[in-house]
């Protein structure tokens with residue numbers, strides 16, 4: 001099983017990267033292969049719908065990983081009540097063929113209080129447009145979930161995240177069995 005873990009934050013000191021690192025650790029512990037996209041490291045051009053941009057090495061990398069992935073964990077900061085523009089730009093380079101029938105978990109990081117839920121709702125709408133099999137459960141972190149080194153130290157948050165990751169892995173395992181429906 002290959003799971004693609006995506007960080008939608010382009011910021012150098014990204015809180016969402018703390019989240020994707022935690023997800024990656026949880027998947028590593030299960031011996032699951034992790035494919036990555038990080039909007040802060042993998043600099044994509046702006047999507048303009050041009051054929052020549054598909055040859056860009058970072059676009060190629062994104063498409064190759066998304067094609068290989070059996071499932072996704074898509075993580076975004078909440079910016080102005082939605083997902084990051086960088087994540088939406090990355091998703092615009094992909095299509096339904098990359099996500100159709102693939103289990104997808106959504107997670108966000110907000111600024112605190114009740115932040116993060118709008119990004120999740122926005123991501124859910126977009127991933128519906130990409131035919132992803134989005135889990136009903138989802139995860140939302142506050143910056144206070146992490147310590148200064150970026151480790152997720154809040155026990156409740158860690159437990160909630162584990163539930164979502166386990167659900168994704170279980171559903172992906174069932175789908176991998178490829179039971180044919182006649």
Ligand SMILES: Cc1cc2nc3c(=O)[nH]c(=O)nc-3n(C[C@H](O)[C@H](O)[C@H](O)COP(=O)(O)O)c2cc1C
Pocket residue numbers: 009010011013014015016017077078079080081082109110111112114115116143
């Ligand atoms: C441009 C911008 C807009 C933001 N808008 C929101 C918002 O609408 N709701 C919220 O809860 N937090 C908002 N925040 C706070 C971020 O969600 C929070 O700082 C988060 O940890 C950023 O994740 P990152 O470090 O991975 O980029 C905003 C931050 C920025 C930079």
